[in-house]
Amino acid sequence: MFPAWSNGSSVLADATDHMEQVLALVSGCDGTQLVSSAAEGYLFSRIDGATPWRLLREIGGIPPEEVDACLARWLGEGWLEVVGGADASTESASETASESDAEANQAPPVDAAEAPPAAPVSIDESVLDEALEIDLDVQRRILEYEASLGRPYHELLGVQPGAQPKDVKRAYFKLSKEFHPDRYFRKEIGNYGERLDRIFKKVLEAHEILSDPELCQVQNQPAESAPEASPVDAAAVPESPAAGTTPDAEARPAKPRPLTKLERLKQRMPFKINHAAIAARRAQADEIFRAAQTSQQAGRLQEAEASIRIAISFDPGRSEFKEALGSLKIAAAGARAANLLAKPSDRMSDSELFEALRLLEDVLPYRPHDPELNERAGRICLRLEKWDEAREYIETLLIRQPESASAHTMLGRIHKEQGDLDEAVSCFERALKFDEEDLEARRALAAVRIGARDAARGGETS
Amino acid sequence: MSRVIGIDLGTTNSCVSVVENGQSTVIPNSGGYKTTPSMFGISQDGKRLVGHLAKRQAITNARNTIFAAKRLIGRRFDDPEVQKSIDLSPYEIVRGPNDDPRIKVGGKTFTCPEISGIILREMKRVAEEYLSETVQEAVITVPAYFNDTQRQCTKDAGKIAGLEVLRIINEPTAAALSYGMNRQGDEKIAVYDLGGGTFDISILEMSDGVIEVLATSGNTFLGGEDFDRRIVQHLVEWFEETEDMDLRGDTMALQRLKDASEKAKCDLSMRDVVEINLPFIASDAEGPRHLNYELTRENLENLVHDVVEGTLKSVEQCCVDAGVQAQDIDQVVLVGGQTRMPLVQKRVTEYFGKRPHKGVNPDEVVGLGAAVQAAALLDNDNDMLLLDVTPLSLGIGTYGGHFARLIERNTTVPVSKGHIFTTTRDDQSAVKIRVLQGESDMAAENDLLGEFVLSGIRPAPKGEPEIEVSFDIDANGIVSVSARDLATGKEQSITVSSTGTLSDSEIDEIIQEHDLYEVQLKD
Numbered sequence: 001m002f003p004a005w006s007n008g009s010s011v012l013a014d015a016t017d018h019m020e021q022v023l024a025l026v027s028g029c030d031g032t033q034l035v036s037s038a039a040e041g042y043l044f045s046r047i048d049g050a051t052p053w054r055l056l057r058e059i060g061g062i063p064p065e066e067v068d069a070c071l072a073r074w075l076g077e078g079w080l081e082v083v084g085g086a087d088a089s090t091e092s093a094s095e096t097a098s099e100s101d102a103e104a105n106q107a108p109p110v111d112a113a114e115a116p117p118a119a120p121v122s123i124d125e126s127v128l129d130e131a132l133e134i135d136l137d138v139q140r141r142i143l144e145y146e147a148s149l150g151r152p153y154h155e156l157l158g159v160q161p162g163a164q165p166k167d168v169k170r171a172y173f174k175l176s177k178e179f180h181p182d183r184y185f186r187k188e189i190g191n192y193g194e195r196l197d198r199i200f201k202k203v204l205e206a207h208e209i210l211s212d213p214e215l216c217q218v219q220n221q222p223a224e225s226a227p228e229a230s231p232v233d234a235a236a237v238p239e240s241p242a243a244g245t246t247p248d249a250e251a252r253p254a255k256p257r258p259l260t261k262l263e264r265l266k267q268r269m270p271f272k273i274n275h276a277a278i279a280a281r282r283a284q285a286d287e288i289f290r291a292a293q294t295s296q297q298a299g300r301l302q303e304a305e306a307s308i309r310i311a312i313s314f315d316p317g318r319s320e321f322k323e324a325l326g327s328l329k330i331a332a333a334g335a336r337a338a339n340l341l342a343k344p345s346d347r348m349s350d351s352e353l354f355e356a357l358r359l360l361e362d363v364l365p366y367r368p369h370d371p372e373l374n375e376r377a378g379r380i381c382l383r384l385e386k387w388d389e390a391r392e393y394i395e396t397l398l399i400r401q402p403e404s405a406s407a408h409t410m411l412g413r414i415h416k417e418q419g420d421l422d423e424a425v426s427c428f429e430r431a432l433k434f435d436e437e438d439l440e441a442r443r444a445l446a447a448v449r450i451g452a453r454d455a456a457r458g459g460e461t462s
Numbered sequence: 463m464s465r466v467i468g469i470d471l472g473t474t475n476s477c478v479s480v481v482e483n484g485q486s487t488v489i490p491n492s493g494g495y496k497t498t499p500s501m502f503g504i505s506q507d508g509k510r511l512v513g514h515l516a517k518r519q520a521i522t523n524a525r526n527t528i529f530a531a532k533r534l535i536g537r538r539f540d541d542p543e544v545q546k547s548i549d550l551s552p553y554e555i556v557r558g559p560n561d562d563p564r565i566k567v568g569g570k571t572f573t574c575p576e577i578s579g580i581i582l583r584e585m586k587r588v589a590e591e592y593l594s595e596t597v598q599e600a601v602i603t604v605p606a607y608f609n610d611t612q613r614q615c616t617k618d619a620g621k622i623a624g625l626e627v628l629r630i631i632n633e634p635t636a637a638a639l640s641y642g643m644n645r646q647g648d649e650k651i652a653v654y655d656l657g658g659g660t661f662d663i664s665i666l667e668m669s670d671g672v673i674e675v676l677a678t679s680g681n682t683f684l685g686g687e688d689f690d691r692r693i694v695q696h697l698v699e700w701f702e703e704t705e706d707m708d709l710r711g712d713t714m715a716l717q718r719l720k721d722a723s724e725k726a727k728c729d730l731s732m733r734d735v736v737e738i739n740l741p742f743i744a745s746d747a748e749g750p751r752h753l754n755y756e757l758t759r760e761n762l763e764n765l766v767h768d769v770v771e772g773t774l775k776s777v778e779q780c781c782v783d784a785g786v787q788a789q790d791i792d793q794v795v796l797v798g799g800q801t802r803m804p805l806v807q808k809r810v811t812e813y814f815g816k817r818p819h820k821g822v823n824p825d826e827v828v829g830l831g832a833a834v835q836a837a838a839l840l841d842n843d844n845d846m847l848l849l850d851v852t853p854l855s856l857g858i859g860t861y862g863g864h865f866a867r868l869i870e871r872n873t874t875v876p877v878s879k880g881h882i883f884t885t886t887r888d889d890q891s892a893v894k895i896r897v898l899q900g901e902s903d904m905a906a907e908n909d910l911l912g913e914f915v916l917s918g919i920r921p922a923p924k925g926e927p928e929i930e931v932s933f934d935i936d937a938n939g940i941v942s943v944s945a946r947d948l949a950t951g952k953e954q955s956i957t958v959s960s961t962g963t964l965s966d967s968e969i970d971e972i973i974q975e976h977d978l979y980e981v982q983l984k985d
């Protein structure tokens with residue numbers, strides 16, 4: 001299936017020679033599919049068609065052996081080409097691939113459970129390690145499977161194109177049992193951990209796409225024509241076979257054409273949102289919310305609150321639900337809250353103040369910018385001498401009502417209490433600018449000035 | 463190799479289990495009970511009491527007996543849930559230095575992971591006594607809605623208890639594991655979990671020992687306590703009508719009503735009618751008043767009908783998310799005490815068109831499942847595999863304060879996903895990647911896990927540069943995020959380490975202190 005790989009490993013064996021090889025990306029290859037770690041990404045970014053293998057091993061951040069393994073793998077999977085004279089091998093790769101795929105086609109893997117890797121893949125035996133807590137046979141299997149991750153999704157899972165979701169699922173479960181990292185939890189398995197990780201993610205992706213009819217349609221196009229496609233084409237250009245491409249090896253271009261930007265963006269399929277489910281969720285949230293409003297109008301506040309909360313849990317992003325819950329909470333708190341909130345804060349007892357503040361704190365998260373609520377909370381905090389909190393509320397209020405004289409006055413009082421007299425004076429002056437009649441500001445300003453004068457006098461006398 | 467236990471660290475009760483000879487068993491404590499109250503207290507003479515001993519003194523020494531600490535763990539002090547607990551709890555909850563709630567009993571302040579740690583230590587002790595060997599590792603369950611911080615705090619609690627936590631798994635998943643053990647063939651399972659304060663519904667698929675979570679839905683605001691509240695509300699209204707007296711402002715009376723309502727609710731699962739009798743519930747100028755009311759099952763069912771229907775709405779949504787029909791579900795597993803209510807069982811049966819599975823005890827099934835997962839991870843003979851999922855959506859903050867989801871919640875891990883983003887200004891040279899977790903579409907409403915800047919983007923018109931952001935979650939749930947400028951190949955990445963409310967040094971201090979305490983006990 002992957003003669004290119006055996007090419008790669010024979011190159012590997014000839015250690016002196018391949019070190020001088022210069023590698024380049026096959027056009028259209030962007031690496032999303034093959035880079036699975038930051039280190040690999042870094043290595044990938046250094047492949048520029050000018051740097052020889054030898055220097056790539058020295059880029060740092062990734063050990064030389066891993067560089068070798070990575071490059072050999074990418075080369076094997078057909079993502080890279082050797083600059084100068086590599087075309088021939090790519091050509092032969094695609095031809096041999098079609099042969100072996102044709103074979104596979106004659107004896108299609110009917111039962112997912114029985115599907116073996118499509119063709120023998122030669123692996124680098126030197127990676128096998130007897131010391132690890134993982135059988136050599138299993139190691140071989142992992143290496144073989146990893147080497148062929150570039151196959152079309154349905155081949156990865158060992159199912160036929162257009163397989164039933166049930167079969168896809170069964171194949172996915174079976175492969176999970178083989179390759180899920182948890183199978184080797186706490187076992188000494190060397191770098192097989194990362195390999196398993198890589199494999200499982202790919203299997204997961206294959207399952208996700210094959211079990212979604214919509215995604216499957218897009219992805220399956222190359223899969224259907226896979227027999228004549230080289231692995232390079234199949235993996236890198238999921239959407240390239242345009243209508244009219246005949247299932248004929250010669251008719252295909254030897255190299256994939258460069259992708260348009262849109263195609264490349266589309267290729268990053270894994271970013272998937274289940275729009276149908278979200279739409280259903282939203283519709284249901286709306287319905288529940290309407291039921292809540294009916295309950296609220298009928299005076300069944302508890303029921304309404306429960307319903308709104310359910311609506312929020314269905315669609316947590318909707319601010320109108322949260323606002324409705326806020327106003328409902330004010331309503332549900334009943335006459336007591338209304339009385340408390342209506343009473344001027346100057347005439348409240350301390351316990352009433354605390355209760356009112358708690359009610360407000362309960363409601364404010366739903367209407368964080370409501371000027372009236374912020375003003376009231378600010379006033380109460382002032383009475384309770386919680387200066388920092390008061391300041392926060394009033395500054396929020398000022399964002400909404402920058403010309404509120406009373407807010408500036410309150411801010412001035414806070415600054416005064418916190419000892420910043422200059423700032424306090426400018427606050428009071430601002431308040432008077434917006435409302436000349438603001439008695440509180442006038443008095444406070446006078447008091448500060450008198451205080452300052454007295455202090456100055458005191459300073460002089462002493 | 464020492465054995466690994468599974469612990470269901472519940473809000474009210476905890477339960478420890480182990481897998482022995484291929485069978486999962488609940489380990490009874492020395493009193494013979496299969497569950498242990500999640501309570502910790504300090505007695506009048508300064509002794510530390512856990513479990514049943516703590517519960518016994520709860521009535522006489524309420525101020526120094528801590529219960530339901532799970533409601534507080536991993537939350538901020540200002541969290542509404544914490545504020546609610548402050549109102550309802552007889553013990554004192556104070557603001558800790560990390561803005562976390564802490565509990566003051568017996569003149570000492572305890573952090574929440576510490577309280578949970580004390581309870582886990584007790585469960586560990588129960589297991590060690592039964593197995594006659596030391597136990598060092600455990601799998602612990604948490605509610606499906608727990609966020610990263612809450613999970614990390616639970617891990618910290620394990621550490622304080624001297625346990626290495628192999629995994630934290632979701633309660634409904636654990637229930638499914640327990641059900642699925644030693645079962646062959648393909649099945650779709652629904653786990654309907656109606657606990658004290660929350661409702662969870664999970665749909666899972668199982669085949670030859672592999673279990674996959676298809677979808678989870680639920681409502682963190684809805685639970686057994688809502689049932690109690692409805693009864694209280696009803697009684698208050700009735701009392702107002704007949705006696706013309708408002709009990710709403712009387713906290714003492716309300717507490718008594720709440721206790722009586724909960725008891726009546728439980729009794730009505732077995733009987734058709736109960737009498738609620740509360741003498742001297744209030745008094746006025748005319749003397750003391752008594753409350754005496756006969757509550758029938760039908761009565762109760764009318765009161766809570768819409769709550770039960772509300773849970774079924776979540777069930778319906780969960781089916782949509784999972785892409786299954788109600789009749790496709792092969793087995794329904796009930797979890798949580800509230801599912802003992804006949805109305806709940808009836809409606810669930812009607813909804814799925816089949817009777818819930820009878821073979822599991824709703825109080826023990828979660829703990830058993832935790833033990834099954836422990837065995838699945840470490841025992842070579844155990845063939846179970848849980849395809850676990852991420853509990854919350856992950857993504858980044860984008861232009862306009864929106865949240866771009868890259869990994870949706872309930873995605874199987876390990877997983878990698880990526881997406882292309884671009885710049886919003888001409889010649890923008892850097893982008894800030896803010897890694898967020900949560901379900902809101904607004905970035906600000908989600909939790910910030912970490913952030914980094916990718917700079918050195920080649921000057922270009924806005925919308926032109928392509929920046930690939932990839933998310934990667936490994937099998938242990940560790941998240942790493944990288945951003946790469948596709949034009950220059952420049953890359954930046956971070957590994958997001960979840961943090962609890964305590965620092966490592968704080969945890970070490972607590973462990974040392976508790977070791978000291980153990981030594982003191984033996985003196």
